[in-house]
Amino acid sequence: MKVIGITGGIGSGKTFICDKLKQKGFPVYEADVRALNLIETQNEIKQNIISLLGPESFTPNGNYNRAFVGNLVFKNPELLEKLNKIIHPATTEDFKHFTKKIAFENPDCPFLFKEAAILFEAGTYTSCDAVILVFAPEKLRIKRVMERSGISEENIINRIRNQWTEIRKMSLANYVVINDGYSDSDNEIMKLIAWLKYKFNRDA
Secondary structure, three states, X not given: OEEEEEEOOXXXXXXHHHHHXXXXXXXXXXXXXXXXXXXXXXXXXXXXXXXXXXHHHEOOOOOEOHHHHHHHHOOOHHHHHHHHHHHHHHHHHHHHHHXXXXXXXXXXXXXXXXXXXXXXXXXXXXXXXXXXXXXXOHHHHHHHHHHHHOOOHHHHHHHHHOOOOHHHHHHHOOXXXXXXXXXXXXXXXXXXXXXXXXXXOOOO
């Protein structure tokens, strides 16, 4: 089973592309979703985040206060790095367990997709057999995030500036999926799967 990384800047539409892949029957590890679950269920992680960023990091009912945390760390690279050092080791272990589970339940599965927003920035792309970049123009990405979450344009731009540029990501990606609202997403997925089958000489 080949591990295929999927990454892209905030608002690029990684989740949309991953949903398409899941509809095709492929297992997808969504790092941000799994990390949120770990943050809210593992007390050690929760306490470390509170120690770093304060009790406001969680709402009174125990939910991770992503808006509060994002407002702090995306303006402070040092805080962001410290937060990532709390979360990343746990997600790395979680991904190992996820991979073993998929391999046991579906030993003939040709591809497992690992979606992570900072796959390149965290250096975890090196453990993938190939990396797919989901691309959308920056103005469209900002518009998408503002519409879905209500985050201010300034905060979104701060988050974008804390991620690698698209040009830098493209220089390392093995394949680019265009998700600009004009390209046929189903056709993009079909082309991606065909490319993977050809690259790894696998049936899928």
